[in-house]
Amino acid sequence: DTAVSQTPKYLVTQMGNDKSIKCEQNLGHDTMYWYKQDSKKFLKIMFSYNNKELIINETVPNRFSPKSPDKAHLNLHINSLELGDSAVYFCASSQDRLSPDTQYFGPGTRLTVL
Amino acid sequence: QQQVKQSPQSLIVQKGGIPIINCAYENTAFDYFPWYQQFPGKGPALLIAIRPDVSEKKEGRFTISFNKSAKQFSLHIMDSQPGDSATYFCAASDRGGSEKLVFGKGTKLTVNP
Numbered sequence: 001d002t003a004v005s006q007t008p009k010y011l012v013t014q015m016g017n018d019k020s021i022k023c024e025q026n027l028g029h030d031t032m033y034w035y036k037q038d039s040k041k042f043l044k045i046m047f048s049y050n051n052k053e054l055i056i057n058e059t060v061p062n063r064f065s066p067k068s069p070d071k072a073h074l075n076l077h078i079n080s081l082e083l084g085d086s087a088v089y090f091c092a093s094s095q096d097r098l099s100p101d102t103q104y105f106g107p108g109t110r111l112t113v114l
Numbered sequence: 115q116q117q118v119k120q121s122p123q124s125l126i127v128q129k130g131g132i133p134i135i136n137c138a139y140e141n142t143a144f145d146y147f148p149w150y151q152q153f154p155g156k157g158p159a160l161l162i163a164i165r166p167d168v169s170e171k172k173e174g175r176f177t178i179s180f181n182k183s184a185k186q187f188s189l190h191i192m193d194s195q196p197g198d199s200a201t202y203f204c205a206a207s208d209r210g211g212s213e214k215l216v217f218g219k220g221t222k223l224t225v226n227p
Binding site: 004033040041042043045048055056090092097098099100101102103104105106107108 | 146148152155156157158159160163201203205207209213214215217219220222
């Protein structure tokens, strides 16, 4: 059973389009995160949610909008995609907001904007 | 501002060698220091972690050494194997504080047969 799953695994789209990435965790965790990993492998946190409540928003452009319908799901919608959005996006979860050190990551979604 | 500095950026060793990856931090509020391992095409996975009240932690062939006064910690991989080839990230967190994990920039390790 996959602990943290993401769909799709690959996403290729044109500049200006809108796209969504879905994430689900079956670990019963309260807190979920979105990270962006650029071509140099740097992991940058974008958002975190705890029990459907936004707790971290790391100055991400407002073209990125996370949505958490329940604590097991955290989706990422991106409007007006730009070339610089090309990266691998990882979803992760942790038991609670006070345990950010132990995170379980999904397999990633490679987004390519043409 | 990079709060956790990791070096080297890349490292190549022969099988059986002992690669060492170093990290330094600035924020004295950090109280937990995990290492994550990432294989190509996969998400990072927790490898080993240490608290600042101990100077060393060993799990199998992986050892973390911690120097609180110098605000430095390092990962040693004993008897390295080609299967250890991956990118390694050190990280730090301030439990009950910022509620996020601060990652180093990663070290790409290649272990040649």
